[in-house]
Each structure stands twice: as structure tokens, then as C-alpha cells.
Amino acid sequence: MPRRSLPLTLLLLTVALGPACRGDDASAINEDGDTSDTGDADDTGDTGDAEPVEPFDEFPGLSAEVRIDIDERGIPHIYGATDNDVAYASGYQMATERLFQMALLRRRALGRQAEVLGPDFVDQDIVSRTFNLRRWGHLNAERLREEGPDVYNYIISWLAGVNARIAEVNAGEVPLPYGFAEAGFTPEPWERDDEFAIGKLFYLANSNTFENDLLATVLRDNIPGTWNSFELGKPMFPVAIMPDDEVPQGMKPDTGPSHLDKARAPQPMDPYSPAAVHDALDRLHHAMSHVGGSGPFGSNNWAIDGRHTANGRSLIANDPHQPLESPSLMYAQHLNSIDEGTGTQDVIGFSFAGSMGVQLGHNRKLHWAATTNFADVMDLWDVRVEGEGVWAGEDYVEWVAREELIEVAGAEPVVLELKDVPDYGVIVPSELIPLPIAGAGRELLVNWTGFAATNEEQCFARMSAAQDIPSWEAGADLMEVAGFNFVAATADAISYRVHILVPDRDLSGGALPYVVIDGDDDASYWTSYLSEDQLPSSHADSRGWIASANNDPWGFTFDGDVTNDPFYYGFFYAAGHRAKRLHDELERLTEQGEVSVQDMQALQLDSHSPMSDELLPIVLDAAAQIGTNIDLAEFEGNEDIQTLAAALDSWDQTMDRDSAGALIWHLWLHNMAWEAVQDDFAFLYTLVFAEQPPYIIKIPALAMLHQYSTDGLLQVSREWIAVEALRRTAEWLNQTYGSVDPGGYSWADMHGTRFSNPFGGELDGGWTPTNGGEDTLNVSSSNFYAGPSGDPAERFDSNDGPIFRVVTSFAEDGTPEATVNFPRGNSGEPGSPHWDDTLEDWANGVYSPLPFRREEVEAATQSSFTLTP
Template identity: 50%
Template sequence: MMLPRCLTLLALLSTPSLLACGGGSAGEAEGGSSETGEELGDPELFPGLRAEVEILIDDRGIPHIYAEHERDLFYAAGYQMATDRLFQIDLMRRRAYGRGAEVLGPSKVDEDKISRLFNFKRWGTLDAERLKAEAPADYALFSAWIAGVNARIDEIKSGAAPLPYGFGPAEADYQPERWDNVDTFVIAKMIMFGNSNTLEYEFLASVVQRLAKDAYASIELLRPGMPTFTMPPEDRPKAGAGATRPDKPGPDALAKLQATAGKAVPPDAAAALARMHSALSGFHVLGSNNWAVDGRFTDNGKPLICNDPHQPLQSPSVMYAQHLNTADKGGTFDAAGFGFAGAPGVQLGHNRHIQWAATTGFADCMDLYAVSSDGKTITAGTKKPAITKRSEEIKVKGGTTVVLAVSDVDGYGVLLGDALPFPEALVVDANRHVLINWTGFRATNEAAAFLAMGRASSVSEWETAVEKMEVGTFNWLAADKDGISYHLSTLVPDRGDPSAHPMPYTVVDGDDPSYYWTGKNLTADKLPRSHADKTGFIVTANNEPFGFTADGDVHNDPWYYGAFFDPGYRGARIEARLQELTKKGKLSVKDMQAVQTDTHSGLADQLLPVLAEVYAKVPSDEELATFRDRPELDTLVKLMTIDWNRSMQQDQPGALAFHAFAHFLATQVYEDDLLLTFGPIMEASAVTALKLTSLAVTGAFPDGDGVMKEGRDVLVMSALSDTAGWLGGEFGSVNPAMYSWGERHGTGFRNGFGGELDGGWVATHGGEDTVNVSSTVFYEPNTTTVNKQFESHDGPVFRVVTRFLDDGTPEAYMNFPRGNSGEPTSPHFADTVEDWRNGVYTKYPYTRAEVEATKPTRIVLAP
């Protein structure tokens, strides 16, 4: 009796292995994008493995997958991701479809409503249809990946493989469902939305405009904390040279929106804003760092490129490390790096020629309009487009089915309705509604772009691949042995002359036809792109690219690109460190690792001189007399301004004292001015609130005294007194020997389900404004009660520093949390967190010899 071929391989394997047989019959010849339609067959169907595929799991749980054919490669990649992360990617798929509450209960209803509102199912399906029509061989790779996921699910359902943690009867208690070919496109659409989403910022800015008009007039909301911009100086357009708007907060169109401010504010508005933040947290646009230095500054004369994307820090990670290779057998793929869990391929990584990296670009691709409606149409300027209504039923485990009524306006967006727990009365008149438009409400091409990036053999080919991107605003950087490139491509609506009317970073007047998109987008010459031919390096850290916000006004520039960017502390620090290091000598991988893990606080550089200046006035200024003869204040001022090195390191008591002082100062300056928006702003973006505080107390705002009516010096000393009171209450004394930053600050690796998947809390370095970012929420929701722990939920989901060898091959050094497996029983569930926490880098194995040297576990999939 002849054994199946997959079993006969056992005798040939020299290391312990798991063997899995792929189903289906062998298909016709296929070779990725080079196939003809006749060779490809039906791209919806995976015909079965054509040859053996090896999966080598290295000593950190990273699968290195070796195949002869691309469809086989993607099948195996889907199979292995499902093996490592099935429960996680199933929940990801449910979130994209708005089906999380079905298995996790009422806590996911708000999140499900958002997914149903934005209809990721519809738009992701259109993305799939477009790829299938334009590049069927590429589409076939995604179908193969889905077939691999389903093969693992079939093994679980048959009992051939164990039910992963999370599905069991003592856990979420449901069975995994097989995937459809469009599912990964729906997930990808949700991910692209997350990288375009400025909803919360625009809502909060609109509320401030309406309800805190005096405060809005006193500050320059968009001014950066540090004027550091992404484009090298030689490539920046001239900013701030056009007409400006002398009026604050805005001309008649905006004043019309403000006319009823305060007349219909719901009594539970603050709680609603907090709930909105929670609902949007799963779709939150976040930050990152990347930079590239060309060979003139490096120790081997070839570029260095670095990336640490900041995404939700959870357990398991949102990213999945993997290496996909057909090149060893003559194919086109040899990509190693990281991909989003639930999406095929390597989205960030390197191949044999280039390393590519990304941060969020924060271009404004989403507008909010105040519109009138008769229930059948809306009034959009001079037009009355029809409303198409749909009813979405959200099943709720342990609860009642929720029915969501959604009103779509094709070509214009979707009405907010009651999909978000956000009272429309805070931003529009009682007889108006909020219309949301996003450039992703169409079939877009990101799947093809990512595949093309992975196949690129030079920076110029990679740039061509990036230009396929249409949504998801990424600051893309790449390097090969010969040079570096910054290349952003996305659809940014051309809003015309920025001085003509208020730019749409708040809710705009839907009666004004000039606000509606015409289909004209910013041209390539108005998007940030550079090779840094003169400067020699490029840094992106979510800071504004052109310098348009330097004066706090985006209306006097040649075009409008966006409004909400990182305040610039991280970008400024990276640039400063690169300049310092290049003056000392040639840059090395170790130098870049030190920059990536840097915890120096730029906010401390701005605020502590103010504290020292004000404290020196206490003995002589009668307005500050109440703060005299208080030795605890002496202790704190000495700690923060003299003894502390301004680094947010775990062992530093000064870091904890400064963190408290900065937040108490923000409270002193803004709580009474921003009213019910103060808490939500602190929770949505603490670094923005701290930026506004620093700009006010350092005198950067021309009218900043409007938010400091009590007097700046009194506010500074009151914040210092609050700090002393809090430390004394928590630790019994302000004595620095009694506390440290790591005792209260850390990272929580949480999980939406919890249980054994929850990764707990670990003390970590960093703060809101540091390169090694670790932002937290200071107050408990809707209160001024300080949190017992400052727990970060966002930060570097991996760090990588890459150099190039003499033959041009990239060599990457990296760390990542928490582990590459999603199974709590796996040795790779939490084996990488300590290296990540302590900034320990190791080489990412790339060549076959390097992978074999890790003594990998070996899996063979056979036809």
C-alpha cells in the first residue's frame, strides 16, 4: 500500500517537523503577474499546490516560507498566519464587517456601528473586483492566501488541528467560519480608513470653535510645537506668502454654523464625547517614525533606513513578522518584514534590493459638512442628491439585536445619523445633519501597490509602485544601495485657493457649493516627495511636510494639504540627533538604534526654563506670595530643572514629576476655557494639549493671554503646587527617592477578548513627545482624577534599522513585541517583549543559511 506523498517526506526531514497536506488537484502553470489568462484559469479558485512548500519557523517564531510558485507561496502564508493567529484575524474580520458584538457582546456595538456606517464591506468588495479586472494574476494570490486560511480552518473543524484559544466553550465560544475571497480586501479597506481617519480631531475642533470661541480665538490650534517639517529645505514650497484671513474664528459661512452654539448642548455631552473616543479607538490614526540617510554620512558609504510604526500595542500584535520567498527557485518574491494581521504579504520590510518604510501622512482626505435634509435628499450647495437608505442589523451576544438606519448619498458620502455616540447638536444647528465624505468611498488600488513594492528591484521601480496608492496616507521612505527616496501618493482633494474660505478641518457649511469635491485632486508636484540631494537625509514623524502650519494659518499658503499633524517634537529630536552624530563621524546601525530608542523630552526643554524663570520670581512677586516658604516646591524645582536629565527613562523620578507638572499645567491653562472638550482632547491626543500649553506659556501665541486670564506665573506655580500635592498624596513625600517613572508608567498589551490573551502591563521608557513614544491618558474619563497607572496602548509595533551590504542586499536589525504567535501556549507568544522593552536589537534572518542557523522548526506542505 502506497502512503500519501506528504507522509513519505517524514523520512527526508532532518529536524522535527509538522507535515500538512494541501488539498485540491494541481492547476495549470502559474507565475504571478506574468501569467496569461489561459494559464491562470479562474483567479477566484486556488487549484491546489503545484509543488512542495517549506515553512521554516525561526527561533523568534518568524515563518520563512519557500515556494517555487507564487500562488503556492501565498497559500502557505495564509495557512501559517491562520495557524499562528486565527482567533485574532477572525476578530479583525468581524470588526471590518461590523460583527464583533455578535461574539464579544454589547461592548462592541459602537465599533460595529462605525464599520456598518462606512460600509467597509461594500468598498472592500469593489477593491477586490477592481484588482480582479485589472490584474487577475495578482488577485489570484489573494485567493490563494484565503484558500490557505480555509485549509487551516478545515483542519480545525475536522479535528486534525486543535481549536485555537479564544474559540473554546470557556472563552468566546464560537466556531471559526471559512473566509470568502473578498474578506481580506474588506479588512484592508478598514486599515486604510484608520490611516485616513481624522474624524475625532475634526469633531473636537468644531466643538471648540462653537462652544469655546474665546479660547479658539486666543490660540493657533494648528501651530506646531516645534517648527520641524518633513520636506528637506531645498524642496519646500514657499509657505505663508498668500492672502490670510484676519478674522477669527471665521467669516460668515462659519459664523452661521456657530449661531446656535450653546443652545442645544445635551446634558450628557461630555460622556458622549468620551464614548465617541472609545468607539473610534479601533480606527484611530496614529503616529510613527521613519528616516533615511544617504551614503555620504554612513560608515560603509551606503544608506541607512529606519522605521518604527506606532500602532495599537496589544496582544497579539497588530503586525505579523514573515518572510516570503520564491526567488531561491527563480521567482520574483523575497520579501521579509511585517504585515498587518489579516492581510496577505509584507507591507513593511525589504527584498533583495530595497528596504521600504512608512509613517502616517495625515493628509486631509475626509470632510464633514453641515447639511439640510428632507429625508429623501440633502441640500448640497445648489444640488439635491438623493439619499439611499439601508438597514443594518447588528447581532449582540447576550443582548438585543441593534438596528442601525444608514443614509448614503452616493458621490457625496454618508450621513452620520446615530452611528457614532456623538451629539450632532455640538457641531451643527438643530435642523441640520453631519455628512461625511472620504476619498476611500470608491474602488481603490492598494493591494496592487503593496505587491508591486515587494517586487521592486530599485528605488525608482518602488516609486512607480507607490504611485498606485490612492487611500491611506503614508509617508513612504525607501532606500537601495545607491540612494534614498521620500514618496507620498494618495488622493487629496484640491480645495482651491485656501484664502477663499475656511479650510475643512472643522465642519463646513453644506450650503456653500465651493466645499464639494470636484474630482480634481492635488497633482504630484503638490504632494511631498524628495530625494534629499542636498540635505542627505529625510525624517518623517507625522509632522507637517511643507511648513504650511508654521504660522498657525493654513489659509495663506499656495494649496491646502492638511491641518492635523504631530506637533513636531519627535521629528525635531531625530533631526537634531542626526545633525549631532554626523558632525562626530560616520553613522552606524548602533547610532540609529540609539536614536530610535531616544527618550529625551522636547516639551521639558520648553517648559522647564519657564518654570525656573517663574520660580525665581516667587520671593519678590506679591502675586506669588502664597507659594513662598514651601520646601516641597524647592525640592521639585531642583529635581526637574537641575537634577533630571530630561529623559523619560523608567528609573527617573524627574520624569514622573515632570509628567504630572505638564498635565497639571495644561489643566490650569485650559480646563476653564475649553469647557467640556478639555477632557476629550486630553484623551484623544495628550501631546496636542501639551503642545498648546507650551505654546501659550512660552508666549508663542500672539493672543495667548486670552487663555491665561489668571496670569501665566500664577498658573505655572499652581501647577507646581498641584504636582507636589499629588506626589505627596501618592508617595507620602515629594522626595525623589520615593518614586520613579517606571513605577507608574508602562505599556498595557491588552486584548479585546481578554483571558489568557491579555498581555498585562510592563514598565516602559518614553513619553508623549519622545522619539521612543509612549503616550498615556493622565485623567480617568470625564474626571480630573489622576489615573493610578499611566498605561500606554500605542507605540512602536516594531523597530527596524537596515543597512546595505557590499552587494546591495539589505541587512535588517529589529525588535518587536510581544511575540509572533497568537496562541498563549506557544513559546513565541511573549518571547520578544523584553528585547523590545529594553531596546535590544537582533538581526532579522534573511538568507537561507541565516535561517537554518536558527535551528528552525520545519513544516512541509505538499500537493
């Protein structure tokens, strides 16, 4: 029997670790993506003795009036008689505020952006078509129709609301939103599968390691000396999510033998041009930018139980980081079908614009939050081609060819020939990565656990309705492909939960999942998933708090070797800067006790640089050695160096906008990195630093701290590097400001957030100065370089950041009470008063209560209208 990738096979029926034994959603997926339900009544929309819910494919119409109150920040509070009525109104109102954005997002998922935006978007369309997001979205819809008909009906109702607004626009009953006429197209009615394809787009962005695996492979194969001189996976700060006392003895890190010596030798691209490789990878980064790729890490969440808080009830916080576009990718809304009807919904929070429901927020009893977990659910193999198929280990598999036609505005259509390998993934087209990565006679094969009918829509719906921790955990356990560190709190309990299908890989033979795998290795293909016990979860019983910051949940990467652990979970995590600061501060706050909402807000806005704690002493010590250290003789008499050293000595180590020290530190940090490792990374240097500054900056930092197993990255003393970086910083400051005097510049002069829009025009959100840097808890990462030459950029723009910040406490009756800020505004219409009205509070870290109780909503309401049957 051929070995197959589990998401597509009947093997799930028999493998004990598959979905049929995971959580409440007991279902199996066959190779066509269909499902056979073996779950409880609750999983098919039944609740107790209630009548079974029958799915419908066409919205039957509103059962009663729906009232929509718009508050002072443009947040709609929707009150209706049934869940489906509220869903319809939610779709209608979201389309009213965000229709052009939603239309572009839909095209993103379907691979139809170039059709209206032109040739610059062809590569992104190639990615969406290659990953076939529409097909897998269709299978998600079919599975949900069978297993969760109540949630399915909710989505059908939401889509009807979207289409009702589109019909009004196309009939001329309401104005055409900005963007459509300018881009030269009109809104199309949405089909059922479109919302599900958008979901697949988001889940791919959440779990995509394609670029990281490829970059690591190019580094290993073409610069092996550098690859062998440091441990790529090792974090700057070894801080795990799981409390150490909650990790079972049999799952402790580094408890087995290493298998790195069995990894296959480098496979250099021969011949290759470094410039061509750089350009191809740069193009790939642009192509993958709409599906996550290797963008900066940044999300934080944490919860503290009542033993440590001022009022004896839990506190929870979340600031998920996403691309900061204009308008925001997220939309705030409040959905209530209880007050005026017989529904189940009273939930408020944030949704991805273009998707149903509330993905992150709170209901009447529970608040839940998320960061990306970065479990490894995607692999790349180079496979041998023979005839009309490939060899996947010992299995010969014929591919299924499909042709995709990409229409291009202002240019000829692009015909894309794709090859799906049933049960193993899809061949990566040469148009996406025109490099000989796989070698002659071979192709690059990618597989992802999302190539299946998965259950994300039902997961979010069940979590949003949960009124206690056990029912919320049951909802979280329906997740299968999107890797989230979910944290939840009620007034009297907190929980951390991860549920995702992670392939159970055997690394003992030398197959490394974080680089391209030898496709001839039969043992490297997926045959089972990790068990429940191998997924992180906690109630923080011992210490009373739990926190995540995209860091390694288990600590398997801390020694730089993931082959000596009890199992393989993942490789590319954040470098631990934020996790270190977060854990240190939570330990301090909980030790002193009576933690408040204000403490949590201050922590969320914290801009202290943990990296400076480690590296600043090296800088100051090196500057003090000038005049006595012969290695530093060339710097004697350079007063600018001493001026900058003195400025750093008096700096408060925060990356605040008004700080001159913050700018000096940022310049020094990247100049240090250039001097320490640029020669080692050669043509890849500016590319990898551009794509993932918070991750890559750890490499020169750890080298300066002598934390790698070899000192191969540093060819000169760290003291010389530290002082040379100060000299280069002084040179840049003199060229830019005419002086190194700290009174003449600040971080705000050079650093801020750029709110872009794929179309541009009046939708462009401009630039605003912001606090934070690469390593701060309030992270605001930017690309230092203007291009491959190594010249600094004209401005250090951040394009990713907290898409909202929320801190939530609980009232005496257990009701969550949230305070928030978010950019830029809740409307996507440039002429709306809510286009950019929340930006200032977001940039300045000002929080305001989020109205939830009916009396709070009424007090905040500025306008209202009703939708009638």
C-alpha cells in the same frame, strides 16, 4: 451636471489631476466603483514578453511542496516554487498562529463584533456598517482582478491557505485555538471580499479625521472665545518633512492672503448640556477606536545616504506606532518563491495579521518604511434635508436607504437605518453621534476618498517586489487612499514618496475642512485632486537624509493659518516634538559623519524630552523668584516646591523608567496644563487631553512660551502657573508616596505599556514599564486623567507605541541587513513559546539580526515542516 465627489465618478476620465494621469496605474472609476484600465502591460500583471496572467477565483492547488522554517523568534520563513504556493502557505501559517485574532479582525471590518462580544461592541459595528467597508472592499477586489491579476491570484491563494487551516480546525484535526470556545463561536470560512474589507479598515484607520473635525467644531461653536485665543493647527516645533531647498518657490507656505475672516460664524448647539456633549463624544471615541480616530501620533522613519555613513552605504530606520494589543496587530514573516522555484518573491518583514503579503520590510535589494502622512482626505458637511434627500450645495440628491441588522450576543438585535448619498458620502446616523451638530432640519454628511475602488493591495505588492528606487517609486505611486510617508533605501540611494488622492479644496470662500463645513456652500465639494507636484517627494540630494515623524510635510500649519498657503494639504499633524529631536540629531550625526547602525538604534530609543528644553528654564526661573516676586508670595516657605525644583534642575531630561525626574516632569507638565487652559476648554478639557495628549499638550506649552497671536489663554502670569504646578505635583507625591523625596519613586512606578485584547481572558497581555513620554522620539503617550473631574489616573498607561523597531544597513553586495525588536511575540496562542518571548527585548531596546539569507535562516531555524500538494 451635478458636482460629485471624485472617487465615485467618471470625472476621473477627464480631470487632468485624477488617477488617469498619476503614476503607472492609469485607471478610472465610475460611480459604481468599476474601473476601465488605460495603463501599461505591467499594471495588468504582465512583465515584458511574459504570458498575460489570467485571474482565478479558486486556488488551483499547490504546484509543489512548500517548506516552512520557524526561527528562534517564531518567524516563519516560507520557501515555495511559485508566488501563489508561498501565498497559500503564508495564509495557512498565519491562521495557524493567529486565527482567533484574525476572526475578530474580520468581524471588526464587517461590523459583526457585537454578534460574539456583546453590546459593548455595537457602536464599533455601527461605524463599520456606516462606512460600508465590505462594499468598498468588494469593489477593491473587482478592480484588482482586472488591473493586477497576479496580485489578485496571490490574495486568492492566501485566502485558500487560511481556509485550509479553518477546515482542519472545524474538522477536529487540530485543536480549536484559544478564544473560540470561550467566546462561544467557531471559525467561519473566509470569503474573497473579507481580506479587502480588512484592508479598507486599515486604510480608514490611517486616514480618519472624523473625530478631530468634530471636536474642533464643538470647540469652535460652543467655546468661541477659546477658539479665537489660539491657533489650533500651530505645532510646538515648526519642523517640516520636505527640505526647504526642495520646496519650489511657488509652493512656499504663507505666500497668499488669509481667508479666515470669511469662515462662517459659530453654530452653537442650543440647547445643549455640557455633560451630554462630553458623554456623547466619549462614546464616539470608543466607537471610532478601531478605525484610528484621534489616537496618539507616534511613528518615525528616516534614511541616510552613504555619504554620511560608516561603510559608505545607506541606512534606514522605522518604528511605526500602532495600538499595542495582545497579540500584536502585526505578524513577522519571510516569503521566498525564488530559491526553489520560478516566483518573484524574496521579502521579509511585517504584515497586519489578517492581510496578505508584507506591508513593511525588505527584499534582496531594497528596504521600505512608512509613517502616517495625515493628508486630509475626509470632510464633514451639515446638509439641508428635504424629502428623501439632501441639498449638497446647489445639487439636490436623493439618498439611497439601506438597513443593517447588527446581531448582539445576549441582547436584542440593533436595526440600523443608513442613508447613502450617491457621489457625496453617507449620512452619519444619530446612533453614532446623538448630538444636534448639524442643527434642525439638517444632517451630518461624511465623505472619504476611500469610498471607491482603490489600489492599495497592488501598491504594497509592487513595492515589495521592487529591486531599485525607480521601480519602488512606481509601486508607491499606485497608492490612492492610505496616506503614508514612504521612505525607501537601497545600498546607494534613498527616496521619500507620498502618493494619495487629496481633494483640491478652494479655501478662498471661507470653507475650513478641519471643521464641519456649511453644506450649502456649493464650492466646498470636491471636484479635483492635488497634482503630482503638490505631493511631497525627495531624494535628499542636498543634505543626504530624509525623516518623517507625522509632522507637516510642507510647513503650511506653522503660522496656524492654512488658508494663506498655495494649496490646502492637511491640518492635524503631530506637534513636532519628535520631528525636532529627530532633525537635530540627524544634523548632528551627519555633520560628524560615519553614522552607524548603533547610532540609529540609539536614536530610535531616544527618550530626551524636547519640551523640557523650552519649558524647564521657565520652571526653574519661576521657583527662583519665590521670595522676590510678589505674585508668588503664597508659595514662600514651601520647601517641597524647592525640593522638586532642585530635582528637575539635576534631571537629565530623559523619560527613562528609573528616573524620578521623569515622573516629576510628567506631573508638572499636566498640572501646568490644567492651570493654564482647563478653564478655557471647560467640559472638553479632559476629553481632548485623553484622546490626543501629544497634540493637545502643545497648547498650554505654546501659551506659556507666548507663541500665540494673543495671550488670551493665560489669565495669570506664567510664573504663577509654573510654581502652582509644582505645588500640585508636591501634593500628589505626598499623597501617593508620603514624601517628595526623589529617592522614593521613579517613572516606572507609574508609567508603562498596557497590552490589551478586545476579548480579554488569557489573551490579555498585561502591563510592563516602558521608557518614553508624550514628546519623546521613543514616544509612549498616556492619558493623565481618570475622568472629567481632572483627578490623575491611578497609573499612566500607554496603549500605543512602536509595533516594531527596525534599523537596516546594506552588505557589500547590496543585500539589506536588518536588526529588529518587536512586542509581544509572533504567536497569538497563549501556550506557544513565542507568545511573549520578544517582549523583554522590545521593552529594553535590545536589537537582534533578522535572518534573511538562506544560511542565516538555517542557523536560526528551530523547527520545520512542509505542506504538500
